[in-house]
Amino acid sequence: MHYKLCFIGFGNVARSLVRLFERKRGLLKSTYDITYSVTGIATGRHGFAVNPDGIDVGQALEKVESGNSIAQFSNSPVSNSLDVIQHSQANVMFENSPVNYESGQPAIDHVRAALNLGMHAITANKGTVVHAYQELTELAKSKNKKFRFESTVLGGSPVFSTFREAMPLAELTSFKGIINATTNLILSRMEDGESFDDAVKYCQSIGIAETDPSGDVDGWDAAIKVSALATVLMDSPLKPQDVERKGIREITAEMVKQAKAEKKRWKLVASAEREGERVKGRVAPELVDSSSPLYGMMGSSSGLTFSTDVLPNYSVIVSEREGMKGGPEETAYGLFADFVSAVRG
């Protein structure tokens, strides 16, 4: 089967995804008999292009990465993301526009448009899950297409797909872990004596924190991930603002030093548990010692422990490998895995 792909948002993650597709082209063909072409690209600052006969992605990557527009690759005039979705004739849309925590837009509109046109919709955008999971899932089902979002938590490592495909009828009662890599890296660097401000600057320099770091340090990113996990895996819609939330701004250098002297560590811990009919979510700093599985998660590592009725404590940890930062390549793999899963049914 041949699949036409369109990319809405063409930042680091989407470009890593295109490169991953190119690298796995041979295996996709030999293992699953899948071929693909790219027929639409919408960028934030480098224009828009559609061509149902296929866009040369090598050239498109080059244009964008050298700061130029991709408009010349378009065979018809398109001037926004919805145009690209509409005219790409794609079978699969990858949505990677910036996250809007409050409304989930415009990502939700992109997913809705793609599904309505009979495309699978695959996104790393948490906003779509916390603000429109039920609607988009039902829409996808009515079109016999898939709405997939593996890369929204634990950066591309299997979590949603594991529950969906490998843990049938498991009832999730609670989860707990570290799901914001940036704050974990900040706290790790503070333990090595760096100031909070310098640690934030370091995270910005390697591209894992935004210019405005409040989404991470105030716990919003963790809270939105708690919401996404509870919504999908505990069948309990939970909004980020319903999650009890405290960030790491109150954790001083002195507190980190004191903890270290006691062989303990401050961690920004995210959790959720069932309480009767509802699910209670929480993000807050906690002091942990070496008996906690969170103690050993350093740097940009993250991980979650799931308690279910069938497997009492199942943990997934995504850790740094020496010399490698978790990053866009891993998030891209989550999108790639969603693609394979969606098209294989």
Add this chain to the structure above:
Amino acid sequence: MHYKLCFIGFGNVARSLVRLFERKRGLLKSTYDITYSVTGIATGRHGFAVNPDGIDVGQALEKVESGNSIAQFSNSPVSNSLDVIQHSQANVMFENSPVNYESGQPAIDHVRAALNLGMHAITANKGTVVHAYQELTELAKSKNKKFRFESTVLGGSPVFSTFREAMPLAELTSFKGIINATTNLILSRMEDGESFDDAVKYCQSIGIAETDPSGDVDGWDAAIKVSALATVLMDSPLKPQDVERKGIREITAEMVKQAKAEKKRWKLVASAEREGERVKGRVAPELVDSSSPLYGMMGSSSGLTFSTDVLPNYSVIVSEREGMKGGPEETAYGLFADFVSAVRG
């Protein structure tokens, strides 16, 4: 769809599996429209029974657990496991006979017979994987049935299914971890001051070590799991005797005490990595400190870190929950998950 099930081997794991089926009966029906009946049971010491119209499993459990024979539930004379497979008219066979590390028999014969009769074959028996993976996988494929074995490592938690369903085209280059819960519990108890012999006795008393503990303490169980993982996930048939193997007998109380004083711990570490065309497997005690993810795995916990080309460090850890031992219920869930996956295609 209605499925007839037969159980070859009816020990703790198989009986837990029957109870899990009963507990999930409503959800199987409402979620997947799956119903089932048990049409064959082969026990080690309590006889054999087949009845294509369905055996009352509540009564069968009661008979076996009170030490009586189940023969009265049979509607035709059967006197061995192959008879049960042959006459049960089952759609799915669960194989839970005792493991034979050297030959994989009689489990391999049971799986072969079931597949040849057009049944899915699901087993927790490692021998079938290390001694006949390729043959049984090809046989299953030729019959359009599934040969599944999730419960052979990490006691029922998703590993094989995660790679199969949730990590498409990931290339596994190495893995490392703790995969024998018994030796980990022995070493944990020695750290608390118990002697090796008393720790072994404790493990026997709670049913996680055999009367002859050498399969665990000499590293054979870990080695056979390394073989199974390498064979399936690295496409590299590896026999247990090809795994470099050293158990924990040489780890003295004095060594454990010394390590503790240095804030370190002895762990029986299992690993495998690609070396050119082949895969090198290894089981040996290692001294780890708190920077290692293995340091915090205590008691009967186990876990593995996988390095792949797409996700550099993906770890799965199955840990004890206070007051609960990992055990037959979790292994049973792995078999249950295999069932759902097999029948849903």
